[in-house]
Amino acid sequence: GAVVSQHPSWVICKSGTSVKIECRSLDFQATTMFWYRQFPKQSLMLMATSNEGSKATYEQGVEKDKFLINHASLTLSTLTVTSAHPEDSSFYICSAREAIHEQYFGPGTRLTVT
C-alpha cells in the first residue's frame, strides 16, 4: 500500500522558535495533502488542505501566519509552526491523497514546546 512518512517523529523546541515538519508520499504522487492536529485524548482536527503548487486552504480558526504550509512538489508538503508556544504542543498528522477516495496518513509528529 501507499506510504506516507513524516519527519521528525517527535521534536522538542523552546518557546519562540520555529519548527518545520515534513510530510512525504513515498511511492505515489499526492496532488492534495492535509494537515491535522490532535490534542491528547481528542479527535483529529483538520488544519489545512494544500494542493501542489497553490496556496493552502486553512480551516476556520487556524492562523495561516502561524502555521505555514508549503506544498512545493507532488511528494512533499511542509508545515512550519512559527514562534511556537506551549499551547502549540500537539500531535501533528499529515495525510496525502492519491486519488479522490484514497487518502493515506503519516505516522504523526509529536511536538512539545517548552
Add this chain to the structure above:
Amino acid sequence: AQKVTQAQTEISVVEKEDVTLDCVYETRDTTYYLFWYKQPPSGELVFLIRRNSFDEQNEISGRYSWNFQKSTSSFNFTITASQVVDSAVYFCALKDNTGTASKLTFGTGTRLQVTL
C-alpha cells in the same frame, strides 16, 4: 454541515468478548463515504474500511464486521472475540463527494481497552 457522533467515549472488555462501537453520522449529501480507522498507542492511523453510501451490504473481515444502516444513519463496527491487541482508539469518519475539495470529518473516537 457534516457531523459524526461516537457516543461511546471509552469501552472496557475482557479478552474474547464481542464489542460493538457505534457511529452515527449526519450529512445532506446523497453520495458520501464512511470510514473506520484504528489508532493504536503509537499514534499512527490504520485504515480499516471504506464504504460508499450506495453499498449497504454488511462486511466481514476476519474478526471485524461492519453494519451500515442508512435508515438510521449508522455505521457500527463489531469486533468478535476481542484481543488485547485490539486496544486502541477507533475513529469513524465521513467524507462527502465533492471531488478534490472533499474532506474527512472525524468522530471524537472510542477508546477500547481489552484486558486479560
